[in-house]
Amino acid sequence: MSPPLPKAQTLTNSGRLAALQQTGLLGTGTEDFFDKLTGLAVELLAVPTVAFSLVDERKQFIKSAAGAGRLMVPGWDSLDGCFCPEVVKTGADVVMPEALRNGENPDEVTVRAYAGVPLTTSNGQVLGALCALDSKPRAWTERDIDVLRLIAASVMSEVQRRMAERGMQDLQLRVVAERTLAHAVQQQMPVGFIVAEVPSGRLVSVNAKMTEIFRTAFKPAADLNGYREFVGFSEDDRPLTSLDWPLARTILSSESVRGEEIRIHRGDGTQGFVRMSSAPVRDSEGKVVAAVGIVVDVTEQRLAERSVRASDERFRLVARATNDVIWDWDLRSNALVWNDAVETVFGHRQSDIRPHIEWWHEHLHPDDRERVIAGLYGVIDYGSAGWSDQYRYRRADGTYAVVVDRGYVTRDASGTAVRMIGAITDVTDRTRSEAAIRFQAQLLNAVQQAVVATDPDGVVIFWNKFAEDLYGWTTSEAVGRRIQELTPSPFLRDHGNEIVERTAAGGSWTGEFLVQGKSGKSFPALLTSSPFLDDKGKILGLVGVSIDLTERRSLEEQFRQSQKMDAVGRLAGGIAHDFNNLLTV
Secondary structure (H helix, E strand, O other), X not given: OOOOOOHHHHOOOHHHHHHHHHHOOOOOOOOHHHHHHHHHHHHHHOOOEEEEEEEOOOEEEEEEEEOOOOOOOOEEEEOOOOOHHHHHHHOOOEEEOOOOEEOOOOOOEEEOEEEEEEEEOOOOOEEEEEEEEEOOOOOOXXXXXXXXXXXXXXXXXXXXXXXXHHHHHHHXXXXXXXXHHHHHHHHHOOOEEEEEEOOXXXXXXXXXXXXXXXXXXXXXXXXXXXXHHXXXXXXXXXXXXXXXXXXXXXXXXOOOEEEEEEEEEOOOOOEEEEEEEEEEEEOOOOOEEEEEEEEEEOHHHHHHHHHHHHHHHHHHHHHHHOOOEEEEEEOOOOEEEEOOHHHHHHOOOHHHOOOOHHHHHHOEOHHHHHHHHHHHXXXXXXXXXXXXXXXXXXXXXXXXXXXXXXXXXXXXXXXXEEEEEEEEEEOHHHHHHHHHHHHHHHHHHHOOOEEEEEOOOOEEEEEOHHHHHHHOOOHHHHOOOEHHHHOOOHHHHHHHHHHHHHHXXXXXXXXXXXXXXXXXXEEEEEEEEEEEEOOOOOEEEEEEEEEEOHHHHHHXXXXXXXXXXXXXXXXXXXXHHHHHHHHHO
């Protein structure tokens, strides 16, 4: 018998509580077998009550109580004022010649003497007590305690039998459940699972995944020779015999085979790839009784690898053919590789480049670094597919190039980014040209003359600020429309061919005419039109510079009127002089 646990832990001991549940007696009704035993004890001891009590952590269950003047009744009862828990806590007999326990009436004393012996399992768990109760003090004899021990042994013999019986039933249920579960698990496994008998090689079990992988129903092969129905090839394309399969080799050698890759011909005529492992199964004595095979379908993986290899080869060819700097970043290892254009564009020799993403970080302009890196990782972290940015990148000579960089993210089946491929274009010269063009456009907008550019068909491609003020059309309204729609003029309509012929010959044309703006009001304008040509002398379009002559015409008219008045004045003066001469005569 195991020594009793400390009092503070005995009632709540998990092993003891589990044994209580294993009895199957808690909460059940009375039974003749236990009632006869407690009744026999009442007769032998000549006491009012003998009870069989099971004690859990918070209350006790009285399974049987006998006696004419019963001081306990079957059913659940509180532990308050009970003596049976002391038997459980100590794991020993508790004998009290003068005990004291009150009934429902506080003034009524129902128990004055108590003797209890523990009900202990074969592994030392105390489940409860068999106790005798008397309503008056009693000097318990050694014979009384022996009788209780004898009856307790009979009680526990039956309890242990029932516990063993329940344990056997539970074991049988567990075995059935485990077999059922094992079969269900085999059928649901995402890999092929096959079991063969040793030494015959007879297939005992094949799960549904095997049929899916091989695309054919498996026949119950009677022996190893039946394996010839499987068509497979080794890595060197050698056809496999029936004894070459990993499962057959394990059956013959009792040795495991790990991760052997085999190319197979499937039942539907297609080709597949599997990775097969096999291992022996031994009984309790170490004898090999079966062999188990695991088959993993790697067809899609192998086809994907072939596709990736072909894609990588195309990538290398494209990288050689382009002038852009191509980069390939493995996000799992942070390895970063460049094509040879990194030498011609930026001057960095491949031998000097550290193949890590940090090398790229270090070559970003300090003022651009934080922004560019944050934008790049933002695209990766938030599931976007593409990224682009413009920044300054340090060349080998220490100067900085203005570049446009764009990259594309590839992700695995779970959506995790695994690779990023991109291209860098040096736009330093283009940026300078664009800046010069913007500067020239600002200059043209500052000119106090209307500057309009059209393509050879007369469609407006540039319209400066003064043209907006002169003609009333905004730049967004004017660009893309024909010049004749914006500045209609009968003169231009009648002399358009003359202007085109003059400019086509490389010359300029200047003339005055009436023209209308957006408001519809006509005004005189002075226009100079000149062609702009490409490197080969081909006309790309016309540039016209025009001004409003209204104010000039007004000044000229005022000048002519002034001249007329001056002439009239001189004439009047002459006439007056002549008239004066006549008067004098």
